[in-house]
Amino acid sequence: MPLELCQLALRQTLDLITLTDDTLRDLTRRKFSSDELYNEVLGKLLGGNGRRGPSGILIANEGPDATCCNGQVFHLRDERLLERSEAISIEPGSSYAGSLLLVEGGAEVVALNWNDVCANIGEFQSFFHPKVVEAMGEPILNFVSCRISGDVKGVIEAFNYQGRVTEYDADVLRSAAVMIGSLLTVSNGMRETEHAFTYTIQALARACEAAEPDTGRHIVRVNRYAGALAANMGFNNEFVNDMSISAQMHDVGKIRIPTEILLKEGRLTPREMKLIRQHPAYGSEIIGDSPRLRIAREIALSHHENWDGTGYPKRLRGERIPISGRIVKVADVYDALRSRRSYKGAMTHEEALHVFRNGDDRINPAAHFDPAVLAAFFRIEHMFEMIFDSSILKLGYDRAVTPADSK
Secondary structure, eight states: OOHHHHHHHHHHHHHHHHHHHHHHHHTTTOOOOHHHHHHHHHHHHSOOTTOOOOSEEEEEEEOTTSSOEEEEEEEEETTTEEEEOOOEEEOTTSOHHHHHHHSTTOOSEEEEEHHHHOSSHHHHGGGSOHHHHHHHTSOOOEEEEEEEOSSSOEEEEEEOOSSSOOHHHHHHHHHHHHHHHHHHHHHHHHHHHHHHHHHHHHHHHGGGTTTSTTHHHHHHHHHHHHHHHHHHTTOOHHHHHHHHHHGGGTTGGGGGSOHHHHTOOSOOOHHHHHHHTTHHHHHHHHHOSOGGGHHHHHHHHHTTOOTTSOOSSSOOOGGGSOHHHHHHHHHHHHHHHHSOBTTBOOOOHHHHHHHHHHOOSSOOHHHHSOHHHHHHHHHSHHHHHHHHHHHHHHTTOOOOOOGGGGO
């Protein structure tokens, strides 16, 4: 094999190693789907920037009964965009190239050129499922097939390398198959761990529900408000997802506040107010120093800070307040205005909007809220109303909020 082709195969293998390393480093923060992983792997294999590669790749996964594989053919367009065919169901025996791998005791990887086994190119097409040939849009001249092992079993087949397919191409595809199988297995395990992690957060966030009525509904709504605000403000998906999970932890420190204070009707005494204002610090202590809970800890500690520096517990001002806390402050205040408490009635959406525009005896919008977050709130205030109303209906809350409730 010419040195140039060896170097190209090595470059592809190194690209796959880099992708593996990056993915493993990110596993605790990123739960990727099989499609996302396929797109990244195929981007390293399919043509592009002069590197040797196939013109199309089929990835097919075994169905639950292991009697057939369901897959798609991928192509690279404009050196960047991966396009895929319609779903193809490959039954046993309908594809010689796949059957070589899927039969018990079959080979792990197979590489063939048409003139190694057939008298003509037309005869070679019968080695493949007809829909695969159709999806390729050109006669298949060579291929490499490799088995994918792990939780998501199946095959990966690469078609039409330039010139003859070689053992180096087979090695690169084998590397890709091993990476796909291994990383999807690890990611599935991480996804299960993440579900357990999210459940634990929800359980902790609901710890004070017994003390304050409607807390369970309140924390679900604040999660949704905060995620909607973050998305509307243009933050990336990772931050939006973090906000949509972490916002519910904002009041976890209240589990250290005596119930008689939380449920007290009327205004609190200065001593009681001083104790209530400790709940952000308590929440930060409860959440702890785990990097995975950094956003939750920020929110718990800073969601009562004011833009002008008059909030608590640290009297932070402006952009010294973490953006997560600034977002949750708006979400929390809206839901507090809409909700009935032991010391106050509930407002309608229109009444809450009036407070956000003009303030009241406790809230000064210009002084208390980040202007950018407040502007985002007014852009999507209808979503806040829908989130609140859908929560009430879904959870069977049978008291309609009326203007009289705010008196």
